[in-house]
Amino acid sequence: MGYGYNLEEAKERLFSALRRERKAEGLDERVIRAMERVPRERFVPPASRHLAYEDIPLPIGWGQTISQPFIVCLMTSALDLQETDKVLEIGTGSGYQTAVLAEMVPKGKVITTERVPQLLQSARALLAELGYGERVEVRPAGEVLGCPEEAPFNAIIVTAGAPTLPRVLLEQLAVGGRMVLPIGSRYEQELTRVVRTREGYSVRTLGLCRFVPLIGKGAWEEEAPPEEQKP
Numbered sequence: 001m002g003y004g005y006n007l008e009e010a011k012e013r014l015f016s017a018l019r020r021e022r023k024a025e026g027l028d029e030r031v032i033r034a035m036e037r038v039p040r041e042r043f044v045p046p047a048s049r050h051l052a053y054e055d056i057p058l059p060i061g062w063g064q065t066i067s068q069p070f071i072v073c074l075m076t077s078a079l080d081l082q083e084t085d086k087v088l089e090i091g092t093g094s095g096y097q098t099a100v101l102a103e104m105v106p107k108g109k110v111i112t113t114e115r116v117p118q119l120l121q122s123a124r125a126l127l128a129e130l131g132y133g134e135r136v137e138v139r140p141a142g143e144v145l146g147c148p149e150e151a152p153f154n155a156i157i158v159t160a161g162a163p164t165l166p167r168v169l170l171e172q173l174a175v176g177g178r179m180v181l182p183i184g185s186r187y188e189q190e191l192t193r194v195v196r197t198r199e200g201y202s203v204r205t206l207g208l209c210r211f212v213p214l215i216g217k218g219a220w221e222e223e224a225p226p227e228e229q230k231p
């Protein structure tokens with residue numbers, strides 16, 4: 001029995017589970033279909049390929065992880081994407097979430113930023129190889145969170161945990177734009193959906209989650225080196 005067969009079975013299992021959870025959890029059928037078109041096995045390290053369609057996060061190197069499929073589905077659904085939307089992602093990582101976004105906006109654009117150069121390069125190459133190159137731009141993270149020079153965005157997704165709602169990201173959202181991000185401690189966060197309104201913004205939470213920290217000005221500092229962590 002080859003991996004191909006097992007992967008196909010696991011894939012069917014995963015997507016029927018997501019469809020079962022759809023009503024209860026607010027998952028969008030269009031997002032489930034978009035995820036079915038993206039080969040997640042290409043975005044995980046070769047040694048984890050057999051786990052690509054398990055509903056779990058997986059390490060992708062440099063202390064980072066590719067998110068659990070359920071969380072990708074929940075966050076993407078909450079963005080309420082239209083096919084012409086201009087979308088910003090912070091935290092490219094493997095590029096999997098980026099590909100799902102690109103599938104959702106066939107007439108739009110996705111800009112994604114990443115601070116680990118090795119992840120940026122492999123995601124950029126893989127996304128181009130899979131045919132997403134035209135719609136997707138992978139950029140190195142700058143001094144300011146997000147991509148102010150390309151604002152405003154119809155939707156922003158942050159795939160790393162923030163300590164608070166970063167004001168600089170809210171400012172990059174169009175009026176009527178949606179942002180989904182984890183907010184909380186370094187170890188556990190509340191998945192949060194923010195809509196920018198004419199007067200300010202409205203907030204709704206979607207449940208608990210666990211993401212790697214968002215690093216940078218207005219977010220977390222990089223882990224202190226070991227000697228500084230001693231009491």
Ligand code: SAH
Pocket residue numbers: 064065066067090091092093094095096097098113114115116119141145146159160212213214215216
């Ligand atoms: N969406 C990714 C998940 C990646 S994990 C996927 O589908 O695989 C979160 C990523 O956020 C990590 O790769 C981390 O390096 C990156 N990151 C953390 N802080 C960042 C920042 N300020 N700007 C851009 N990327 C950041």
